[in-house]
Amino acid sequence: MLQRNALIVTTLTCMFHIMRGELGCSPNETLQNVPSCPMSRKEIMEAALRLNCQEICKDNRYMYHCLPDNKMEHFFELCAPKVFIIGRRCAEYNWDGNKIQANRYNTRADCSNHTNPCPYVYNSTEAYKYQECFPRPSTNKGSKTKETELNISTAVLSGIIISIVLINGGVLSCLLRVYVCKNCTQQMTNVEENIPMSQKEDLDFEV
Missing domain, CATH: 1.20.5 (Single alpha-helices involved in coiled-coils or other helix-helix interfaces)
Incomplete structure (x- = not known):
């Protein structure tokens, strides 16, 4: 019974974070199409300082993200609240929904079989750790x-x-x-x- 309640609480928490993933800042202020994304913690920190999400959005919940689109062909950096990516899937920036979410439609987005497989649940700000989710067109x-x-x-x-x-x-x-x-x-x-x-x-x- 306790395990069931814990699972319900975890699921509701994840859904809450996902719902909060919709952008509050104007995309015109934060969203940028970039040729590639930072692939290390150091590069992420440098990019976060450059974009300065907390100052732009006036909200400490907004963090630096750089993610591929659902086709995994283009990359976008933006400020958004961090969300949970669930289901062993790559993270994506969804242009139509204007939000960060798990990529559930691209067959390449199944990261369970990658060299460095992603866990069942992970934070969107840690997406850079799973580099096979970031194809390199260059x-x-x-x-x-x-x-x-x-x-x-x-x-x-x-x-x-x-x-x-x-x-x-x-x-x-x-x-x-x-x-x-x-x-x-x-x-x-x-x-x-x-x-x-x-x-x-x-x-x-x-x-």
């Missing part, structure tokens, strides 16, 4: 950049090789012509040397 971009650089390098190398081949081909062609001309000249000289003197005089006379 990784694919970096891969594409490296692939582009590789393609450019390959093209440049190919151009250099073709240039070398063409230059060497031209040099070889010139050398071959010089060699042929030299042989022709040598052959003509040999022919003239082999002509008898009397025939040379007849040839000169005919000319």
Whole structure:
């Protein structure tokens, strides 16, 4: 009986915190789309000092959060009361509901099988601890950049090789012509040397 009552109290407390998760501050003041979220306690503290939620919202309940959207493709930092994330799910900022909650619709948001699995219940301000809930789109971009650089390098190398081949081909062609001309000249000289003197005089006379 006591265990049942304790479970009811815990559930009601969680629901209360979830209901309080709706933003009281204007999103225009706190909500920002960011390329990535802080991934360590130190980075979280630095970002919290920068955003200064308590000063903006005039309420100590409002804490710094940085969370993905329900598609886990975009990241948002904002000030909001901390809530419990229940069900071994990644936390999300829900744009339509304008609140922080467990991501229950994305198959990737099941963090029970992650390398660092999340507990059944955890605080939204501790979401950064479960980093597989924060896909890094900058990784694919970096891969594409490296692939582009590789393609450019390959093209440049190919151009250099073709240039070398063409230059060497031209040099070889010139050398071959010089060699042929030299042989022709040598052959003509040999022919003239082999002509008898009397025939040379007849040839000169005919000319």
